Amino acid sequence: MSKQSGPPAILALEDGTIYHGRAFGAVEGARGEVVFNTSMTGYQEILTDPSYYGQIVTMTYTQIGNYGVAPEDVESDKIQVAGFIVKELSRPTRTGAPSNWRSQKRLEDWLAENGVMGLEGIDTRALVRKLRSGGVLRGIITTSVENPDDAVDQARQVPDMAGSNLVKYVTAQEAYDWIECLHPLDINSHNIYGDQYRHLKDQPEARFNVIAMDFGIKQNILRHLTSRGCKVHVVPSSTPAEAILAKKPDGLFLSNGPGDPEPVTDGIETVRTLLGKMPIFGICLGHQILGSAAGGKTYKLKFGHRGGNQPVKDLATGEVEITSQNHGFCVDTDSLLDKGVTVTHINLNDQTVEGLENKKERYFSVQYHPEASPGPHDASYHFDRFVKLMEESR
Numbered sequence: 001m002s003k004q005s006g007p008p009a010i011l012a013l014e015d016g017t018i019y020h021g022r023a024f025g026a027v028e029g030a031r032g033e034v035v036f037n038t039s040m041t042g043y044q045e046i047l048t049d050p051s052y053y054g055q056i057v058t059m060t061y062t063q064i065g066n067y068g069v070a071p072e073d074v075e076s077d078k079i080q081v082a083g084f085i086v087k088e089l090s091r092p093t094r095t096g097a098p099s100n101w102r103s104q105k106r107l108e109d110w111l112a113e114n115g116v117m118g119l120e121g122i123d124t125r126a127l128v129r130k131l132r133s134g135g136v137l138r139g140i141i142t143t144s145v146e147n148p149d150d151a152v153d154q155a156r157q158v159p160d161m162a163g164s165n166l167v168k169y170v171t172a173q174e175a176y177d178w179i180e181c182l183h184p185l186d187i188n189s190h191n192i193y194g195d196q197y198r199h200l201k202d203q204p205e206a207r208f209n210v211i212a213m214d215f216g217i218k219q220n221i222l223r224h225l226t227s228r229g230c231k232v233h234v235v236p237s238s239t240p241a242e243a244i245l246a247k248k249p250d251g252l253f254l255s256n257g258p259g260d261p262e263p264v265t266d267g268i269e270t271v272r273t274l275l276g277k278m279p280i281f282g283i284c285l286g287h288q289i290l291g292s293a294a295g296g297k298t299y300k301l302k303f304g305h306r307g308g309n310q311p312v313k314d315l316a317t318g319e320v321e322i323t324s325q326n327h328g329f330c331v332d333t334d335s336l337l338d339k340g341v342t343v344t345h346i347n348l349n350d351q352t353v354e355g356l357e358n359k360k361e362r363y364f365s366v367q368y369h370p371e372a373s374p375g376p377h378d379a380s381y382h383f384d385r386f387v388k389l390m391e392e393s394r
Contacts, residue, residue, distance in 0.1 A: 025111025042374020324375025
């Protein structure tokens with residue numbers, strides 16, 4: 001059991017609830033929508049996932065930080081979460097270092113370097129039960145504990161996630177090419193993804209030109225594309241359709257990202273213009289934007305899907321995939337009934353839409369993260385679907 005050593009701190013929620021704990025990492029404070037993630041591992045990928053921009057993430061697993069921080073595991077160039085909450089921060093007492101041969105620093109030091117505040121020692125089970133029962137809440141983490149009522153007032157001033165365009169804060173500022181492939185990570189250089197995925201030095205010959213619209217893209221998504229022979233050109237979310245068509249791509253990829261899809265009007269309009277002109281594959285926010293471009297509507301979920309154990313059923317085969325997910329909004333099934341779009345996958349926990357397809361216009365999308373960073377690899381075949389669709393469209 002690690003010993004809490006940071007200054008006293010509180011989590012104040014907009015409903016007036018106060019949780020007392022200890023701060024770690026940075027101590028400047030944090031504000032945002034408080035959500036929870038059910039993954040047991042993968043905290044580094046979670047922290048650097050742009051889809052969490054503007055959110056305070058609570059881990060349901062009790063001990064976090066035991067394997068430290070490794071540079072290979074980041075999903076973007078910085079920590080994206082607004083704040084981080086754990087039951088217990090793992091602090092090795094014997095060696096002073098995390099138990100991981102790849103680790104280069106401790107979690108709390110990494111958070112401090114990135115200016116992100118953490119909170120430990122609160123009853124995370126009680127917090128998660130509150131969020132599951134009543135829905136996600138706005139909150140702040142602060143070391144100013146003398147007047148909790150002021151903290152509650154500040155929590156109520158946090159902008160609501162619904163209606164907020166957060167993509168503009170995480171998208172690329174200018175276009176760039178991505179060339180890195182999936183790489184082996186274990187000590188014996190065994191490729192955990194299988195022999196068909198090779199390291200950068202064995203990069204497969206590029207057979208397809210793919211434009212990736214960056215709504216908050218994760219790096220492992222890009223690695224999956226390049227490892228399948230795609231030459232990937234990443235563009236900002238505001239890139240117009242004419243600029244994409246000028247590149248003469250074989251396919252268009254729509255990335256994950258944070259917040260409400262409805263305010264991302266420039267991205268929706270671009271995708272709407274490109275429907276039917278090339279194969280399109282969307283993931284997470286990209287799935288919601290594709291659904292919106294096809295004429296559908298989206299809505300906010302009560303507490304979202306965040307974790308590496310979400311069961312999804314393929315309606316065509318009846319097979320169930322265990323998937324990695326991170327989203328708070330969903331495409332409305334009824335809004336697509338007369339749009340020529342087929343619902344291909346559903347979430348078995350709440351029956352919400354997890355996949356869409358339009359064979360005639362050559363596009364499909366999934367709500368979950370098939371690149372599995374972190375999470376199971378059940379759904380990685382969707383990248384092969386995209387490649388096959390581009391092959392068939394030539």
